[in-house]
Amino acid sequence: MSLKMHRRTLLLGLAGTALTSGTSRAWAGLTGAEADRDFAVFRNGDPIGHHRIDMRTEGDRTIVDIDILLEVGLGPLVLYRYHHKNREIWQDGVFQSFESETDDDGDTYRVRAVRQGNEIAIARNRGDNxxxxDLTxxxxTYWNPATVDRPRLINTQDGEIAEVRVDRGNWQTVETGAGPVEARRFDVDGDLKLSLWYDxxxxxxxxxxxxxxxxxxYQLA
Incomplete structure (x- = not known):
């Protein structure tokens, strides 16, 4: 048995690109140790890896490092392995760049997106630059709650643009490693299909x- 997981579907990464003052306020308080995220990832209830986010500030810059490692196997035999690393740079609340590397069970991807004046330049090893x-x-990389306000997202694995629709759901009780928390559900459809919860x-x-x-x-540790 093997499992081939594509970044467009797995959505493995964490970031945002907010340019309005309202969006900047939405995540301005999310930096620091309390903003770090460490998720355990489960497939049909069985643990298969982690998704970790580390945020730190250096002057007026915010640096977000992401590490995702998933392994699916049979006993000690690993049948599928996915490793994604990504670094985002923000300055004064404005997205500046991300650079990612992905090993999708032997298929390698490298993407770099950089804000240059009035555009975002995207270079990738699989596909045209x-x-x-669209600076919005x-x-x-879903740590930024402004993600659910955007109809278009940059796929951090392959650098393609995903068109999405988001339905806002109800507040629910979500179990975490630190106990239950109240969080609102958002269902994403279109090129990406998933559900996100924010407290x-x-x-x-x-x-x-x-x-x-x-x-x-994903379950928050």
Missing amino acids: YATG LLPT RDGHWVKLAFPLKGDSFE
Whole structure:
């Protein structure tokens, strides 16, 4: 048995690209140790890896490091392995760049997106390079609650643009390693299909999605 997971579906990463003052306020308080995220990832209830986010500030810059490691196997035999690393740079609340490397079970991806004046230039090893003038785009790295306000996102694995629709759900009780928290659910459809939960402080606390008959879930440690 093998499981081939594509970044467009797995949505493995964490970031955002907010350019308005309202969006900046939405995540301005999310930096520091309390903003770090460490998720355990489950497939059909079985643990398969982690998704970790580390945030730190250096002057007026915010640096977000992301590490995702997933392994699916049979006993000690690893049948599928996914490793994604990504670094985002923000300055004064404005997205500046991300640079990612992915090993999707032997298929390698490298993407660099950089804000240059009135456009975002995107370079990738799998596909043509291009630039977009849509400065409201967010990367698919869901720590920023402004993600659910965007109809278009930059896929941080392959650098493609994903068109999405978001339905706002109800407040629910979400279990975490530190106990239950109240969080609002957002269902994403279109090129990406998943559900996200954010608590009342705007912190990302859960993700879930179906893939090829399996159920995947992030649980906050």
